[in-house]
Amino acid sequence: MRFLFCLLLPLALLGCGESTEKKSAGDTNGDSNKALVIGFSQVGSESSWRTSFSESVKAEAARRGIDLKFSDAQQKQENQIKAIRNFVAQGVDAIIVAPVVETGWKPVLTEAKRAGIPVVIVDRNMALDDDSLFLTRIASDFVEEGRKAANWLMEATNGTCNIVELQGTVGATAAIDRMKGFKEVIAEHENARIIRTQTAEFTRSKGKEVMEAFIKAEQGGKNICAVWAHNDEMAIGAALAIKEAGLDPGDDILIVSVDAVTDIFKAMADGDTNATVELSPHMGGPAFDAIEAHLQGKTDIPKLITINGDVFTQATAAEEYAKRKK
Amino acid sequence: MTNLMQHRLFLPLLALALILLANLVLSPEFFHLEVKDGRVYGSLVDVLNRSAPCALLAIGMSLVIATGGIDLSVGAIVAITGAVCANLLNSSFDTLPLVILAALAVGLAAGMVNGSLVSIFGIQPIVATLVLMVAGRGIAQLINSGQIATFQNDTFASIGIGSLLGLPAPVVIAAVVFLLVQFAMRFTALGLFIEASGCNPRASHYLGLNVRVIKFLVYCVSGLCAAIAGMVITADIQGADANNAGLWLELDAILAVVLGGAALSGGRFSLPLTMIGVLIIQAMSTTIIMSGIEPKYNLIIKSLVILVVLLLQSPSFRQQLRGLSGARNSLGGKA
Incomplete structure (x- = not known):
């Protein structure tokens, strides 16, 4: 595991430098050698479920060689909005948000949209009347x-x-x-x-x-x-x-x-x-799938992807x- | 008859009796008591058992409120104590006396922080204790590293689920703390000192009372009570939930003190009445669970009952009520 991480880290840093130079959706040709940079704004760590959710997304990102920029909002929306603005300023390839509350997201998502950065909502919902503001939503049923x-x-x-x-x-x-x-x-x-x-x-x-x-x-x-x-x-x-x-x-x-x-x-x-x-808690996989599909130019991504857990x-x-x- | 009605104990006891009586109609099983495995078992015992943590907090809170202060941090102290206990029990320092001493030390330390902010630095009590109310839960989460810390320790668990003299251990613990504090308040001059420094701090100071020390001490007692409550709550579920342990319990404790007829401005308190206040709150919760009322009505029912009890205790409201019944002679039976 650690070995894999050492291998991926320089790769990720390389990708980070590149993405600021030429960042446009069309440039990524599928499995190019350039690592994706994705920002993830998480609610916080208020429960053990939330912790395993964060861990799962991080592990999935490491497995796919994605450079994940993780931000813990400590249950505060203003921290999440700050984090999203930071991600936009850094010119990441995509943003994943697990919102703490439903309302108040329109302005910051509009900023991301203007910068051409796709946003994926995971877990809880956001109340948005314009569904062009986000790529898709991944949620449990x-x-x-x-x-x-x-x-x-x-x-x-x-x-x-x-x-x-x-x-x-x-x-x-x-x-x-x-x-x-x-x-x-x-x-x-x-x-x-x-x-x-x-x-x-x-x-x-x-x-x-x-x-x-x-x-x-x-x-x-x-x-x-x-x-x-x-x-x-x-x-x-x-x-x-x-x-x-x-x-x-x-x-x-x-x-x-x-x-x-x-x-x-x-x-x-x-x-x-x-x-x-x-x-x-494994919402990372479907979120990354949707982002990768979008960056490859696919347009048929559903606006709501539900995932189901097993009975134990x-x-x-x-x-x-x-x-x-x- | 009028003498009886004007007694301080009359109204709170009447309210408690009415809530309990409501159960005669709603769920008659409520009054069923039996002895199982050497302990009394039944809903009435549950009411006592579930009110123990709030009772412990309310004992400390009574003293603080009597000095004209307030302690908002007790719920957070419960969470910190729980986290400390659970983590110690999971470490190699898991002997019972050590864990209990550590918990009490944590509570005392928290009380000393509150006490010094209020008495030495002269910060308003509501602000001074708000600091720890907010920070305390953060500290507890830090100790637990954001998880619910669970433990397996039957001796410690018996603080929450064991029984003594046929009663649940929390009830016995709360009763002992109550008797100790009540004794110290009413059989020594301490209670008088506390009421005096709440009633008129300046006059008390000129009379030679060290008001600062008294204020400092009541916050320490409150911290200690919160630590005991924290142990009871943690032992009850054999786990420390930093987010939810003792959450909003400080408000229930304050409410109990007020239901017991204490003035929030200080100078007057009664521990027995506060205990009845605690029982009113818990009897109501248990009644709601037993009665099968839809959960969405819980809070409204609770607040309505409390409003009625508080109104009946208000002297001016009672005077108006008396005026009405005197004029029309129709409300006589209600008050």
């Missing part, structure tokens, strides 16, 4: 994640299940869409229903608190067949609450969640939770945990 979780659960329980739902933060897109996808599938099974639903704000301690109350409200948990949590953190909290109530999480009460953070693989390997749908279960949990643990 939250509704599909909800469907996948529900499909797994319906298969595991033969469609008969009393489910309690731990929602994410009220109003968050991820929470609304995951709920929608899950309900769609549940509606097709007449013996499956959501008996209780409440927000646990995407956190472990709230997940535990809400689950504690649910267990007491449903005859000590006897009435609950499964927990559906909108993220892994809440699922881990729920597992703690179930254990403290003297029941066996993953057995007496099934737990299915979304995200696939490292900790959930340990919980699954220990038999405490059952399944998780990966919120894929206890069967592969131990193996995956060993792989993901640093």
